[in-house]
Amino acid sequence: MLMVGNLFVFMSFQMLIPTFPPYIKSIGASGLEIGLVTTLFSVGAVISRPFIGYMLEYRGRRPLVIIGAIMLFAVTIIYPLSSVVLFFLLFRLIHGMAWGWSTTVNGTAAVDLVPNSRLGEGMGYYGLSITIGMIIAPSLGIYLYQVTSFTNLIYLSAALGFIAIILLSIIQYQTPEAVKQVNKEELKFSYMGSLIEKSSWYPAFITIVTTFGYGSIVTFIVIFADERGIDQVFLFYLTNAIMASISRPIAGKWFDTRGPIGIVIFCLFITFIGMWVLSFAHHNWTIAAAGILFGIGFGSLIPTLQSWTLSETPPHRRGVANGMYFSSIDLGIGLGGLVFGILAPFVDTGTLFQISSVFLLIAIVMTIVKGKKGKQPQTQASS
Template sequence: MTHSTQQKLWTLPFIFLIIANLFTFMSFQMLLPNLPPYIESIGGTSLQVGLITTTFAFAAIIIRPFIGHMLMTRPRKVLVMVGSVSLLIMTVLYPVTQVVVALLIIRFIHGIAWGWSTTVNGTAAVDLVPRRRVGEGMGYFGLSVTVGMIMAPSIGIFLYQNYSFDLLVWISAGLGVIAIILFAFTSFVTPAQVYENQKNPPKFSFVGSLVEKKSWYPALVTILNTFGYGSVITYIVIFGNEQGLSGTFLFYFFNALFATLSRPITGRYFDKHGPWKLIIVCSGLSFIAMWLLALSNSNVDLIIAGSLFGLGYGSMMPALQAWVISKTTTERSGIANGMYYSSIDLGIGASAFLLGFVYQFVETATLFKLSSFLFLVVMILTFLDQRKQTKPWQAPR
């Protein structure tokens, strides 16, 4: 099936893909904030707590150039199914052992599956979205990412704190099964250029498949942006335990709620005006939210911080993805999309690794304060790029 030139956005395949991707992200993100305290509970050191995130991120980054190259010559559906099934297999392996080293190996392989799946799914969405509506379309697709990243951890934290890690894993696996079924019934679109490339396959270059040069600037901004989120996802449960806060999940719930409510507005704004003012405002909101989180001593504080973080960080991520994609060609959208997700993993992984060392010497709240300043750097870099623009923004064709 060749790439459609029609401007219709809400097709049945696009709807199926959004829902399936939501279940994929929920399945994965339910585990993410609970693995660090789980590792700590079975005797893991503070460095190993950081490594559980870093090893996964490193694996995801390493695999993405290969997937990006495969997307230039392979139809979408097989690649989507392989990624989804691989994620399910790795998920059910976590309860098999309580040896930290073995869990780190499982996490590394899980990272490979995650890097595969996120790159392929995101590229499949780009193929289904009309080029002139990429901001709006990827904004709605980004809801499946943002809601999964933000709502699922709240559910996972609730299950882990009130039941058991094993139950958490099996519910996560159940969501993965639903995702596989939905992907199986989705009709994917493959660009015509992919079939042309099969006749004369492009040569593989690790760097060329890892980096889309035209999109390097928004990818850098994404790395810095997700560094702040990395501190939240790694340490918020530990922070809640230290502060005696029973409603840590409320931060994620209201984060997801406000990110969802703002998405239709921010997606259309991107298509009309571009990414700059949107990201500048949202990074400022994220900075404030991080300090509110660090100073939280009640569940109400967590709700306020989560709501503000949802408006800020939750609105920024799909805008950054659309910004990355808008700077490249349709043929290389898979590579650009892979670089975007690698930027997320690199930011989160670097945050977990570096803060893992700092965590030995400071309070958990201080980690949130330190990482918050990365949002100010995002604001400055985006402002500087806006100053360079000489032509009015035009949505990509």
Template sequence: MENKHIYTTSFVLLFVSNFFVFIGFEMLLPILPAYLLTINASSVQVGLVTSLFTVGAVCIRPFVGYYLIGNRRKPLAVAACAALMIFTILYPFLQVVWLFLLLRIFHGIAWGGSTTANSTIAVDLIPKKRLGEGMGYFSVSTTVGAIIAPSLGLYIYDSYSFEALIGSSAMISLLAVITLLFIPAPEFEKGEKQPFRFFSMIFEKEAWFPALLAVITTLAFGAILTFLVLFGKQQGLSHIFLFYLINATGATIIRPFTGKWYDRKGPWSIIISSAVLGFLSMIVLSYATNDFHLITAAILFGAGYGTVMPSLQTWAVQKVSKEKSGAANATFFSSFDVGVGISAFTLGILAKWISVGSIFRIVSISFIVVALLVYKDYLQEKKS
């Protein structure tokens, strides 16, 4: 008989471990470019810190997704999480720039393996009829972890040292490994494997539509990651941290309701409604001149983007058979990485000619595009 509960011991332990994974990894992101300058790296090499990590993550996910078809998930999750810890420890010992950048590729590989394996285990643990709700809860570990981590990393680096930051990140990664070890190996469905094809595995064919929507939606998130701090300085917003804090809080509070909505009504209405909120959040943010505007934008963004992304991940997984959930998760996370990469590159060029507020208004259109595409899909589904 299928388990009907979401909050099992295994699910809670996986949630905690994934939370530690995201904090341990992402607390390094705002610091590594600055640290690389201290070992005489050029501006081009500093830019490669993010690019090479993305290359490693995107390239490994097809292999991870393929491996997870018909194989146990836990050993790979533990190995990838342990690799994150080991690669983190190595950073202070690499004073040669090209070795440092090479490590970024391997760190990206470990990250791609860990996030894909953890999400696939989550799918195994959640009752099928409550997948939207369960993945919504699970995504809180990624959302909150990713938002807390940069501020925590900056605080440790500014208050202590780079070595203290590395030690803290490694300890948090170790906690993630230990927590994973206590999770009983979840049951999974074995499936017949087709021959491995790299490019087709980057985007699982059956999950292409949610993956495409994830790329488009992530353009707005990439703009927030890249320009929010700069925007705060331009607008005289001294409490920019409020956006991150309220965004995470809002996304967490609304998640139980949106997950149940998804399970009852399907993906269309929840994604369209959330995309509209995401559009409004970027418009409000682009004109923000005080904390009230900032808080309003954060609430809307948390409810909008914070609902669209877990809904798209759930939709991607539901479009494939359960044994291929690893491939679907690999596709989803690769789409996220591609979206952030495209956003950072193209918007970085645009920023030379237009204001950050204008950039936010431009990327707000991505939410409208998503809403229109989903509505078109709904009409096609209704007709068929």
């Protein structure tokens, strides 16, 4: 039920993402202001996560999950009022803060429901709700934006968000005993202490390096397809989603039985190959092949890195670790898009993908170094 509820959260959110830039451009935004649509959202998410991570150290899961869903719903329904660029950008900052809250809490609630002995497999299944939402919703949003008004699109998004609130309200949540026993009065808030979980910072840092390289794909794949005359770019997303859905449970079981090092290296290497296949793509079938490789590699890598991060974290600090993990993704993709955007005028997009693939090799080396130190975490059976 949490997977289904989270799917509706992601559907509601992701269907709006590709429509925001053309909408804000239509109301008179400059190029810089269009760029701020993404930047301010990421800033808001990163700002809010330490606070919710701190609250997850002592609060039950149900109210926090429901509040997050309600905040997302509330921000969504006020977008039609944002006919002024400044107000729209302010809403994006607030939306990012609500998104940071919701993704951190929902992910932590999922961890609490999964036995430690099946953490990798369980988070792989949970990640499917994210993958499916991210694949289906943007295409739906683009279609609706083209055939109807932005306001009607907002209303449909809000309707999906309202369904998410209902679904998330009827779940039987579990709060770890260690969290229940925490005395709030003795728990002091530290922004940095709630932003970074020291016990699991290393896999989170690998996540930043990995998503930094992936940031070039997120930012430029549609432009790349236009440059190469590839008219079915959706095949990349479709094959990506199919292979990610198939491979994630397998990768999760690998993680549970053998630990993270081997599966992370494998996924990074497959993603590296996929990035080079994509860089040489000139036909629909080539971009579909790249999507298959990305689905197997990157599609399994992200939940594996999350499971690795959480497996090294004490139960009462998993909320903080989850926030750190999601902030690592936002930071990596955001910085990657910015840096490769600066580099883009000087090289063709295919070469840009090849350059960004170097960061996957760096992540592989970092993982090998961690494995050689003999600090590979071992998941323990749930009591």
